[in-house]
Amino acid sequence: MDMSLSKVFGLVVFGLGMGAVAHAQAGIYGTYSASKLSGITCFATAPAACSSSGGVVSPSGLQGGIYYDFKSYGPIRLGGDLRYGSFHSNKSASSATGGKNATNAHTVLAGVRATFKTPFVPLKPYLEAAGGWTHSDVTEAAHTYDNFAQYEVFAGADIKVLPVVDIRAIELGIGNMNRFGTGTGTSSVPVKTIAAGLVFHLP
Numbered sequence: 295m296d297m298s299l300s301k302v303f304g305l306v307v308f309g310l311g312m313g314a315v316a317h318a319q320a321g322i323y324g325t326y327s328a329s330k331l332s333g334i335t336c337f338a339t340a341p342a343a344c345s346s347s348g349g350v351v352s353p354s355g356l357q358g359g360i361y362y363d364f365k366s367y368g369p370i371r372l373g374g375d376l377r378y379g380s381f382h383s384n385k386s387a388s389s390a391t392g393g394k395n396a397t398n399a400h401t402v403l404a405g406v407r408a409t410f411k412t413p414f415v416p417l418k419p420y421l422e423a424a425g426g427w428t429h430s431d432v433t434e435a436a437h438t439y440d441n442f443a444q445y446e447v448f449a450g451a452d453i454k455v456l457p458v459v460d461i462r463a464i465e466l467g468i469g470n471m472n473r474f475g476t477g478t479g480t481s482s483v484p485v486k487t488i489a490a491g492l493v494f495h496l497p
Contacts, residue, residue: 319363319371321495325462327379328354330486331399331471334387335479337435345392346385351432353381353397357489361407369411375422376404388479389435399430401444416454423447428471433479442471446485452493460493 330352336344346352359377366372383397405424412419428442446469452460467487473479 319373319495320361321493322358322360323462323491323493324356324358325465325489325491326354327357327381327465327487327489328352329381329399331387331432332484332486333480334433334483337388337479338390342390344387344390345396346383346387349387351383351385351387351397353383353399353432355379355381357491363407363409371409371411373407373409374405375407375424376402377424378402388433391436397430397432398439399428399432401428402426403444403446405448407448418452418454418460419450420452421447421449430471432471432483433473433477433481435479438477440473440477440479441475442473442483444471444485445469446487448487450489457497458495460495462489462491462493465489 330350332350334349334351336349338344357377357379359375361373361375363371363373379401381399381401382395384394385392386396403424403426405422407420407422409418409420425445428444429439430442431437431439433440446467448465448467450465451463453463454460465488467485469485471483471485473481
């Protein structure tokens with residue numbers, strides 16, 4: 295097992311090194327992200343009410359990812375991004391049940407990003423379009439998980455503070471979750487996110 299992990303680590307280091315030689319930019323990031331999921335049908339019946347009202351619930355949690363910027367066109371640098379997030383809320387918009395992790399969403403997204411040069415060199419704004427998969431119980435009454443195809447567009451800004459460290463000052467996202475397969479709850483859930491964190495990259 296240790297040997298396998300060593301090989302994987304070696305391949306990652308080699309890949310990052312080759313990226314540096316090719317004048318590309320590779321890095322990893324971690325953020326704390328808050329989301330707003332809306333349009334959810336409440337299944338609770340009177341006199342009970344869903345623990346999160348208005349068809350809205352706001353799970354939050356940690357998100358991490360890796361990116362690789364590989365091509366420049368003037369002031370624009372293009373690249374790819376892969377991210378995973380795990381979000382939780384102690385309330386539910388589909389059920390009267392509350393308590394620890396009443397609503398959960400686990401999301402994997404892959405996207406294409408564009409970073410823009412600015413007159414203020416440490417500032418690196420970016421745009422990203424991403425799509426992928428979410429496994430969540432957000433639309434069901436009692437911890438029944440559905441699968442959703444998710445797409446989201448992100449706009450954010452990183453600020454360089456050290457040769458290999460940026461602060462992700464803000465990232466805003468807007469998109470949608472669309473259920474596929476079986477399920478009884480809401481089939482389409484609008485998504486909004488806001489996040490901030492740290493980025494570690496090649497110098």
